Amino acid sequence: MLRKGHIFKWYIGIFLVFLYAPAILLPVFAFNDSSIVSFPLKGFTTKWFAVLQTNETLHVAVGNSLMIAVTTALFSTLFGVLAARASTRFVFPARRSIMGFIMLPMVLPEIIIGVSLLVVIIQMGFELSLWSIILGHILICTPFCIAILSSAFMNLDQSLEEASFDLGQTRWNTFWLVIIPLVMPGIVASLLIAFTISLDEFIIAFFLAGTEPTLPVYIWGQLRFPAKLPSLMALGTILLVLSISLLLVADYFRRRGIRKTGIENTGGFL
Amino acid sequence: MTWFQKWRRGEGAQGLFLISPTLAFTLLLLAVPLVMVIVLSFWTQDYLTLHRTFSLENYRTAWTEPMYQYLMARSLKISMLVTAMTVLLAYPVAYFISFRVSPKRKAMWIFLITIPFWTSYLMRIFLWKVILGYNGVVNGSLMGLGVIEQPLSFILYNQNAVVLTLAHAWVPFAILPIFVALERVDRSLIEAAEDLGDTKWRRFLRVTLPLSMPGVIAATIIVFIPTIGDYVTPRLVGGPNGLMIANMIELQFKKANDAPLGAALAISAMIIVTCVALIFIWLNKKYIREAK
Amino acid sequence: MTQPIIQLSGLDKFYGNFQALSQVDLDIKTGEFFSLLGPSGCGKTTLLRSIAGFETPSAGSLYIDGQSMDGVPANKRPTNMVFQSYAIFPHMSVAENVAYGLKARKLPKAEIKTRVTDAIAMVGLQGFGERASHGLSGGQRQRVALARALVLKPRVLLLDEPLSALDKKLREQMQSELRQLQRAVGITFVLVTHDQEEALTMSDRIAVMFDGTIAQVATPQDLYGQPCSRLVANFIGMMNFLDAKILSTSGETVDVDVQSFGKLTLPLGQATGGLEGCDAVGVRPEMLTILTGSQTAEREIEAVVSEVFYYGDMTYYDVRLPFKEESVTITMRNTAGRSILGVGEKARVGWSASSLLLLK
Numbered sequence: 014m015l016r017k018g019h020i021f022k023w024y025i026g027i028f029l030v031f032l033y034a035p036a037i038l039l040p041v042f043a044f045n046d047s048s049i050v051s052f053p054l055k056g057f058t059t060k061w062f063a064v065l066q067t068n069e070t071l072h073v074a075v076g077n078s079l080m081i082a083v084t085t086a087l088f089s090t091l092f093g094v095l096a097a098r099a100s101t102r103f104v105f106p107a108r109r110s111i112m113g114f115i116m117l118p119m120v121l122p123e124i125i126i127g128v129s130l131l132v133v134i135i136q137m138g139f140e141l142s143l144w145s146i147i148l149g150h151i152l153i154c155t156p157f158c159i160a161i162l163s164s165a166f167m168n169l170d171q172s173l174e175e176a177s178f179d180l181g182q183t184r185w186n187t188f189w190l191v192i193i194p195l196v197m198p199g200i201v202a203s204l205l206i207a208f209t210i211s212l213d214e215f216i217i218a219f220f221l222a223g224t225e226p227t228l229p230v231y232i233w234g235q236l237r238f239p240a241k242l243p244s245l246m247a248l249g250t251i252l253l254v255l256s257i258s259l260l261l262v263a264d265y266f267r268r269r270g271i272r273k274t275g276i277e278n279t280g281g282f283l
Numbered sequence: 284m285t286w287f288q289k290w291r292r293g294e295g296a297q298g299l300f301l302i303s304p305t306l307a308f309t310l311l312l313l314a315v316p317l318v319m320v321i322v323l324s325f326w327t328q329d330y331l332t333l334h335r336t337f338s339l340e341n342y343r344t345a346w347t348e349p350m351y352q353y354l355m356a357r358s359l360k361i362s363m364l365v366t367a368m369t370v371l372l373a374y375p376v377a378y379f380i381s382f383r384v385s386p387k388r389k390a391m392w393i394f395l396i397t398i399p400f401w402t403s404y405l406m407r408i409f410l411w412k413v414i415l416g417y418n419g420v421v422n423g424s425l426m427g428l429g430v431i432e433q434p435l436s437f438i439l440y441n442q443n444a445v446v447l448t449l450a451h452a453w454v455p456f457a458i459l460p461i462f463v464a465l466e467r468v469d470r471s472l473i474e475a476a477e478d479l480g481d482t483k484w485r486r487f488l489r490v491t492l493p494l495s496m497p498g499v500i501a502a503t504i505i506v507f508i509p510t511i512g513d514y515v516t517p518r519l520v521g522g523p524n525g526l527m528i529a530n531m532i533e534l535q536f537k538k539a540n541d542a543p544l545g546a547a548l549a550i551s552a553m554i555i556v557t558c559v560a561l562i563f564i565w566l567n568k569k570y571i572r573e574a575k
Numbered sequence: 576m577t578q579p580i581i582q583l584s585g586l587d588k589f590y591g592n593f594q595a596l597s598q599v600d601l602d603i604k605t606g607e608f609f610s611l612l613g614p615s616g617c618g619k620t621t622l623l624r625s626i627a628g629f630e631t632p633s634a635g636s637l638y639i640d641g642q643s644m645d646g647v648p649a650n651k652r653p654t655n656m657v658f659q660s661y662a663i664f665p666h667m668s669v670a671e672n673v674a675y676g677l678k679a680r681k682l683p684k685a686e687i688k689t690r691v692t693d694a695i696a697m698v699g700l701q702g703f704g705e706r707a708s709h710g711l712s713g714g715q716r717q718r719v720a721l722a723r724a725l726v727l728k729p730r731v732l733l734l735d736e737p738l739s740a741l742d743k744k745l746r747e748q749m750q751s752e753l754r755q756l757q758r759a760v761g762i763t764f765v766l767v768t769h770d771q772e773e774a775l776t777m778s779d780r781i782a783v784m785f786d787g788t789i790a791q792v793a794t795p796q797d798l799y800g801q802p803c804s805r806l807v808a809n810f811i812g813m814m815n816f817l818d819a820k821i822l823s824t825s826g827e828t829v830d831v832d833v834q835s836f837g838k839l840t841l842p843l844g845q846a847t848g849g850l851e852g853c854d855a856v857g858v859r860p861e862m863l864t865i866l867t868g869s870q871t872a873e874r875e876i877e878a879v880v881s882e883v884f885y886y887g888d889m890t891y892y893d894v895r896l897p898f899k900e901e902s903v904t905i906t907m908r909n910t911a912g913r914s915i916l917g918v919g920e921k922a923r924v925g926w927s928a929s930s931l932l933l934l935k
Contacts, residue, residue: 025379028372029395031451035410036399048412052423093307093552101297111302115309120504122512122556124529128536128549129316132323135542140390152358155305175629176662179649180676180727194666213404215515220536232405236519242409249406256401266396 031039037255041248050242060246071248073229077143078212081227085150085211090203092151093158094196100159101166112159120154122259126152127220134221141223149217154207161206165199198266228252287535303325324546331540341547351531358511358528359555361442365449366507370499372450373457377498378491381465393462400455410432411448414438415520440522448516453509456504464498465491491572500567511556519557530554580605580625580731580763586635588621588787595621596632597787603731603765608757610766610774613784614810620735622784626765627733628652640730641844650679655724656733659740661716663708668840669695669719670704676727694726698756714745721753734766738773750777771811775799783807803848805934808857815863815903817896819856819933831856832886835876835896836926847934852935860906862930865892865922867913872925876891878903880916890915894922 042050046058065071083204087129100112118126126230130149133140169192177187193200222230235241324341327334380392399407414420415438422434439446446557468491476486514529521527530546535545579602588596594919595618603609611619624630625637628649637644659915664672667901677687686727695704698718703711708719717737724732737753738746749863757764768774774781774841775795791803802808805816822830828840833856846853866872881902882893893902905912905924916922 021375021379021383024375027323028376030397032396032454034414034420035407035451036402038410038413039402039406044460051418051422092308095301096305099298099301103301105295105298105302108298108537111306114314115302115305117309118313120508122509122529122553123551124512124514124532124551125317125320126313128532128545129320131536132311132319132542132546133312133316136319136323152309155309159501170660170662172658172660172662173664175649176656176658176664177675178649179627179629179656180723181679182675183650186679187861191908209401213401215404216513218396220533229405232403233515235404235707236409245406245409249403252403252406257398260394260401261400 036253038251039246042243043250045243045246048240048243050239050246061243062251064244065248065251068244070226071228071231074226074228078223078228081143081147082208083149083219084147085154086204086208087152088147088151089158089207090162090200092155093162093203094200096155096159097162097166098192101163101169102171116156116159118153123153123214123216124220127217130217131220136207141221143223143225143227145221145223146218146227149221150211150214153214153217154210157210158203158207162196162199165196165202169195192215198269201266202263204236205259205266209259213252290353308538320546323543324550326543328541328543333543341544342551345547345551346546351528354526354528354531355552355555357442357526357554360525361445361449361517361525362410362507362510362556363509363559364442364446365453366503368450369445369453369457369506370461370502373454373461373502374499376454377461377465381462381468393459396458397455400452404452405515407452408448408516411444411451412439413519415447430477439520440525442521442525444520444522445517445525445527448511448520449513452516453506456505459493461498461504464495464501468494468554496567496571500564503563507560507563509554511552577605579603579641581765582638583622583626584636586622586625586637587620587633588625588630589633595787597626599635599787599789601782601789603763604780606761606763606778607779608754608764608766609887610778610781610812611769611784612771612774612781615769617784619769619784619786621787623656623735623765623767626654626731627654631767633678636864638826641666649663653730654733655727655729655731656735657717657720657724657737659735661720661740663711663716663719663723663738665709667708668699668704669706669711672708672719673704673723673726675723680727690726694722697725697759698722699752713741714749717741717749721756725756725762729762731763731765734764736767736769738768739770739933746773753777764901775811783810785810793909801932802857802934803845805855805857808932808934811862813904813906814857815860815897816855816857816934817903819854819875820934821850821853824850825856829933833931835899836874836931839931841928841931841933845929847930847932848935853933855934857932857934858926858930860904862905862926863905864925865894865905865916866925870925874925876926878924879924880918880920880922883915883918886916892916892922894924896924 041054043061044057044059045054046056046060047054096112096115100108105111126149130145130152131141134145139145161225173191173195174187177191178184182190214227215233217232219233226234232245235245304466314316323335325339327336327338333491345452376396380389381398382394398568402408402410417434417436417439419439422431426434472494473486473490481489500537511527512529514527514533517525517527517530529552532545532549535548536540538543581603583599583601585883586596586599587594591893597618597844599618599622611622621630625632626639626644628644628647628651644652664675667675670691671689674687677690682690691704695701698721699716700718700722703715708716711719720737734753735801738749741749750773753764766774766777775798778795780792780794781798783790783798786808791798791807793801798811799806802814804809805814809813817836818834820832822832822838824830824843827843829846829850830838830840832838836856843850864870864872876896878894878896880892881895884891884893888909890907892905892907894905895902903924909915
């Protein structure tokens, strides 16, 4: 007979297997020496990684995606800093509704955002380009940045600002000498999260991509060709390792920030 | 000082000034486009010419054509199933992390839960296809164990596969808000319930569950509304009977070239989903009031 | 007489409909240790923050060193503040914290260095300059906060409940250190506190505040000995109240009918807050004595002991006086050979008319 506590542990174990199944299979197939992505496994190879090195279209797509992700990270963090600072430090009219509206893309289906941006761009007579994707990505990343930055700004003791002002500094210098250094870990985390989200985003990018593909759009196109699948698995493995490393770096900065401001460390991302 | 100068130096004005760039961006790229989609949904288009006169034709088509009705109903059903499954899967996990894991390890567990989410979105869906496929992992292992003779065919290219894949994609998003809500539950309240003679199960139902409801509601909203807009999962693992309304919206905007009808479908879907979500929140508030 | 360093008149502060300060008039003298004392929510912190420039008063005028502070922001005022949370910049070392204000004034590097070293030494933190500030103890953080503010040689140092976060022992030590520091630097200190003992032991003068208004401004001795109302008397130490009725006044004296004590004639000076509205007589517990054996007093009254609290050096008696519902507290020093009465025993209570105050 199983005890109650054991059932619970079994459940968590099975849940983790379910959760990790795709992430574990990805590298398994990436190193599998077979052109068909299925079991049984054939043998170990790194040739699928080698294939990636010579793929010109892929390199262009990666370049586009990196450009989009970096730009998105910079702008959405900038917008996030402004909004998080405003909402945590000041009381202003309609604050809750304004913040709710800015956070809306977090719960809006991405297809709605994709469709509406597509309509505006077409109706205004603009061409679809990487910039249209960037605009869409800033829109969906900003709420995530605000969520991270708000907690950074909220941990900031307001009397630190007042102390700086009291000691004779101007507001502008106080912002750069006291506020920014103390929320820096939050800013770094925000940049990394926005970068990671943008790099992997497909639904909006697919709607707004003109002639230049992003990495996920390229992957989507390749999924139709069975022969390309093993190299896609290799690509996916690289992306997974990259994402996790970036997240670990982001988490490191977040913890360092918490240590600095001396607040008990509980909870994790978001 | 005039009142205006006073106001300009006050908190309200400074806050509004700071938030204005972000607000302006969101207004310009969210509110304006949404309004344009609404306007577009009242126009009509045949082939390439757009008729800019007000018409309810698209909504008539969207709400009366059996195909659209059917797709809408199926999407709603799938989204509800996904939401129910996600929340049911997530709650015990969130509970485990909040109540059974030592405080020092909680952050690590949350990190552990979110890692798979950072596998490329498209790859993750595709790998479910591999797992559930005819020669896939599930069939392979079940046959290897001798549980089944023939590969199971009902697990891929249907609605079950869509529900499973979407639930997998959204479960971290459901765990986080429920976990946060459970963390906020004052532990002494549960001890008080125990002290007052409630059994383990009853104090969960009467104290922990009602107090964590805000997290469950947040999880439901976060999962339910966006899933209706997913068109990649149904396309990859849904087969012909697993397609959803978002696939139709995508089709209208891209290949079928009838953006106004696509806009009407998108808006109809949003309205229905929002209504369902509001009804759910209302029922929930009623439940919490009555639980007291 | 020299000009007051801080002059407030008719100061009002509203938060929406809530009035935090109401018609505050106050002069603080140059070089004194001044305390704002009151229960939480009485407006003392709002008053301090108005002086610092973090709050803009809704009405009234504020002069520091003869200069109007209207429209002068906090960073341009000759005041510096020690915050309740100390507000030590966590990303800077002790020396960088202390140098912060000097750097804002763009002083030459060499001068900053010597002044910082001196300030750190002055608060007893020699050798801590290069320490990271987030590892400091509560007492050390407070010293850094003091050094950081005093290094700027402000005209007025404002202290917002600086001792409330410290434990009892450290708090008492810091009280005497603060007092000594104030005498040494000669700067005007304005301290906000809700702890009456702290205010009494440290201050030259104290302002007691209730509900946004100043009830009394006086030296610690006057505040304790001659409180102007029952509210003040009750907030500063303990006091017993007996209902009283004014019968008549004649020149320098007033005739009153006091519960239990009967008809008395008191000098007008014992109506410390003025005669108007007086309806009680107050007497401090140590001004009453329990007489033993053949001891006698100016006046005596029979009472019954209802409760005894033994404190070691002191005994607190609650006694019932005739014609009075609530008991009266008497504190007695436990001198050698003095026996302690039990509950229910009869006691002779000695008192004198000169220790009574006529209060409203």
